[in-house]
Amino acid sequence: MSLPTWLRQPWLHFVVIGLVLFFLQSWAFPEPKPVVGPLSEARIDNLHQQWLAVAGQPPSEEQLQSMITQELDRDMLFQRALSLELHLYDQVVYQRLLRNLDFLGMGQDLSDQERYQQALDMRLHLGDEVIKRRMIQVMEQLLLAARPPAEVIEADIAAEFAARQDELRRPPRYSIEQLYFSREREDEVVDVVERIQRENLSAAEARQLSSPFLPGYVFRAQTPDQLARNFGAAFVMNFQEAAPQPGQWVGPLRSTYGLHYVWVESIEPARDATLDEVRPQLERDLYSRRRAEALAAAIDDLREQFEVRRS
Known part of the structure; x- marks a missing residue:
């Protein structure tokens, strides 16, 4: 059986051979990739x-x-x-x-x-x-x-909430008023405390007996971290170790600045977070993680x- 006339044309043979050589060259000698690095x-x-x-x-x-x-x-x-x-x-x-x-x-x-x-x-x-x-x-x-990135759906949020409940637990919050005594006045603290107890002075009434304190004297609904930003970590540790109770004085307590005599107005105990409270945070965290994973891939x-x- 003979080939059709058009398949025996020399020009066609040249085209086919050229295409084969082109693809063989591309396979055997690919274009060099752009170079990155090394760092100096x-x-x-x-x-x-x-x-x-x-x-x-x-x-x-x-x-x-x-x-x-x-x-x-x-x-x-x-x-x-x-x-x-x-x-x-x-x-x-x-x-x-x-x-x-x-x-x-x-x-x-x-x-x-x-x-x-x-x-x-x-x-x-x-x-x-x-x-x-x-x-x-x-x-x-x-x-x-x-x-x-993959879309964040409700099931993802629920699973993230369940996995991170300990981390998401709401810390206690303290409402306090404090009297501050600079290091130069620490010797007066005992006398001031005795006078407060003897005369049953409120924190506001006793404030004139203390030293000026730039961050202030009244702190409402403060977490331990928030208190630490104003008083230092040592104060928070001493405060919590004193087992404060609402309606009582605590101290004197030492901070990095001096001594503090603290009236505890109220305490909101630590508790588990609700899903509605932390939903925006969980959505942001999940999206950020998935974005980073998609970008890395x-x-x-x-x-x-x-x-x-x-x-």
Whole structure:
């Protein structure tokens, strides 16, 4: 059985051979991937110093490697944003480049569009950290638009509430009035306490016998954390260890500032939170977690398109 005439045409043979060679070449010699990294020693040292400034101690090797990975991811996202020319359509970048030219004192006799083009020609956008952060943010938004986080539904909220009940428990709240005695007046405290008890003085009546206290004297419905912000952690520990009861004086109690004699007006005991109270928090936490997971997965996929060099 002979082939049809059109299949025996030389030009067709050349086309087929050309296509085969093209696909073989693409398979055997693919286009090189864009390269990200490695970080310079100066940038790695900067990451090290940033951690030291925040944590007060050098990062472990694992922590340092995690920071390096995050920095390489930032470089990758920035490079991808530039390849998509996202910087050419962003008003934040536009205004930032004009401000940079103003700072450099250049292009004063040009229009804004001409100055913007001048800044691009000078490649100012490549070395500006504000522009880099903006481009990374835009790129992350694009990745999430293509791969949105899973929707938070009522069953998710209920499960999160059940799993975190201990964490979400509402702390006790104390309504107190206090008399403050600076360190210079601590010797007077015993006499003042005796006078309050003898004359049955209220906290308001006894206030004139104490020292000035900048945060104030009356504190309503305060959690232990809120009290600590005004008096320090030592005061809260001493206060709670004294087993305060409503309608009683407690102390004197020591804080980082001096001594305090405290009238306990009322106490709201600790209790379990209700779902309605913490629903907004749970929704935010769940969405934030799922957003981070979706973004991490999208960045993992994007890494396949780059050659990431760590060293």
